[in-house]
Ligand code: HEM
Ligand code: SF4
């Protein structure tokens with residue numbers, strides 16, 4: 124057993140409102156440059172729909188991910204190493220810019236500089252690649268909210284696998300959003316396809332990155348990623364991809380897409396996994412068993428043997444604690460509501476999804492029935508084959524059983540909590556019908572519905588021990604629970620007493636998951652000023668306003 | 679042998695070699711970020727799909743032929759049973775085939791460069807200069823082979839050009855060897871030398887990083903997080919500001935993990 128840590132994400136699709144805030148803030152942070160105009164490290168797709176780039180899920184066309192050979196070994200779907208080198212001069216599976224979309228801007232100058240004419244001036248679209256006038260025919264979310272889907276939806280690779288009758292009916296019955304980032308896979312095919320070895324998986328947190336200095340532009344990673352989450356920067360001619368905002372993660376802060384998510388549906392936390400068993404799990408024959416195989420690679424952070432092995436491998440205590448407190452572990456393992464996207468690609472993706480129940484609820488409500496009544500919900504999940512099969516096409520390689528299980532748990536949570544919210548006695552039977560206790564359901568409800576900031580993000584800081592100490596002037600006893608606990612630490616050079624240590628600049632570090640609590644805990648009395656840059660936007664924190672003036676006192 | 683000969687057949691090749699090697703070293707040390715194949719496949723794929731493999735496979739065969747013909751002395755080949763006759767046949771026909779493939783591929787690539795707007799837009803001056811010399815070298819080389827080996831009686835460059843190159847490599851330049859060489863061959867050699875001189879400053883640097891070791895490494899590469907803070911390495915002249923009483927901001931000895 125080789126215990127490694129993986130920073131992972133879960134997205135609760137029920138809550139996604141398709142606002143694209145995540146995509147926009149991500150773009151502003153990472154890809155608002157020339158050469159990556161068409162690149163969306165985070166994109167939000169309407170499903171059913173073609174996705175971005177167009178039909179990326181059709182691996183018969185794009186040849187992403189792995190296949191299992193007859194001898195039971197894994198091979199890149201696009202071919203073995205020799206074939207990769209032999210086709211390096213022209214990659215046969217590479218999407219061109221048109222498969223994403225040709226980026227454009229508008230000729231805004233025309234609006235202000237045009238001479239007076241009868242017809243008003245127009246700003247024509249100009250290609251950002253050639254600078255010429257162009258017709259806009261497609262973009263990253265062209266079929267947003269099923270726009271134009273009657274023309275294109277039948278090309279959705281998942282729908283194509285389903286029957287004809289489904290295809291016709293679909294549009295009226297079912298729609299949801301699928302936000303996507305790089306999966307930071309345990310068995311990344313992008314890394315495996317990179318001829319120069321410029322791509323790597325970080326040992327500490329599993330984040331998959333491209334070394335920009337070592338990339339030679341052979342563009343094999345782009346085609347080998349089945350999720351098409353490595354992009355070619357056509358200006359620098361190097362590959363770029365989602366970084367999981369590692370500079371933030373290293374400081375214990377969530378990624379930009381998570382931080383700004385309007386639906387607050389993203390969860391971030393550590394998963395421990397057994398690196399020695401990844402390949403074996405990714406090679407199981409039956410695609411439907413890949414889900415359980417991947418679950419079995421993810422380790423129990425409370426298991427003494429796992430802890431001992433992790434420590435022996437040099438993992439820090441706070442990382443193990445973080446893995447134990449990880450919301451991801453709860454959603455994947457304890458509640459088993461989260462599922463991986465396209466496990467059949469065999470890359471062992473680590474961004475998982477809680478399938479959306481709302482479309483089912485909507486359908487029941489539209490028929491005039493009670494959409495939160497448990498029997499109605501269960502019956503609908505059993506009867507509404509279309510959504511369930513479609514979701515299975517996305518999350519379980521077509522196996523409907525885990526989807527049903529997950530949806531029923533969400534349904535049970537709705538019904539169970541409704542009783543409580545209406546002041547009725549809680550119905551333990553509802554919880555039991557999905558194999559949970561009322562207590563568990565309530566805990567799941569707190570995590571999914573209340574979804575507090577500090578419950579959603581449990582991110583341990585990276586260890587640059589001496590640097591952190593120096594930066595914050597922390598006392599060596601200032602550990603969690605130690606006598607010096609709660610010192611100046613992450614609050615930005617402020618002592619809890621509120622006095623700035625003279626001469627210390629406000630430190631650049633910000634909240635970790637410990638200090639988040641300190642920052643926002645109103646039970647801690649404190650004076651002193653707080654650094655607004657460190658404010659997480661929630662509530663009033665200590666030191667935000669000057670202490671109330673004592674009556675009669677001098678100002 | 680006059681001064682011009684010495685200039686062309688001694689000074690120029692050595693200068694080109696110096697430029698080639700020193701250029702590569704400098705660029706490798708200071709411009710890793712600029713070291714790439716500059717693939718334009720995301721812009722256009724239909725022409726490239728044919729042009730690039732034809733050109734490259736042809737080119738690799740041509741390079742192999744040059745190594746055999748120029749660097750390996752005739753006697754060594756004789757020794758393993760490749761006599762003049764076999765060599766001549768092989769060199770002429772395989773060489774012509776390789777040249778034909780290369781030329782077709784290059785013509786496709788050049789048409790693409792000119793005709794496809796997106797590709798034309800990203801063509802730099804250095805690309806043009808590189809293509810001029812590359813095209814000239816390949817054109818003169820092909821001309822020489824067709825004129826002398828295919829149509830003519832055959833010119834024995836292994837008695838002149840080859841030993842001249844080896845004399846340069848051995849640091850005992852023999853200028854006289856190049857005196858009577860036909861013009862087409864001479865021009866081929868001169869343009870090729872010029873191409874080598876500018877090589878490291880063009881997109882051709884990608885040739886040096888052929889990723890052969892990909893065949894031998896494990897699929898998934900793991901790497902440890904950089905020990906420094908932040909997204910980029912500290913660069914000379916950009917040290918982090920130092921707080922009173924604290925010295926090595928930029929370097930944190932990686933303390934043992936708790
Ligand atoms: C075996 C080693 C080589 C490899 C792996 C290699 C690979 C590549 C790749 C991937 C491209 C980019 C194609 C694209 O646009 O997607 C390229 C372009 C090019 N290569 Fe090579 N190459 C090799 C050797 C050579 C040699 C020996 C030459 C010439 C002396 C050469 C000349 C060129 C030229 C001129 C281009 C630009 C083509 C264009 O877009 O106009 N390459 N090469
Ligand atoms: S999803 Fe990310 S880690 Fe997985 S193969 Fe694609 S780029 Fe690589």
Ligand code: SF4
Nearest residue numbers: 139142143145384386
């Ligand atoms: S910001 Fe959140 S709610 Fe909005 S589209 Fe992105 S994931 Fe969905």
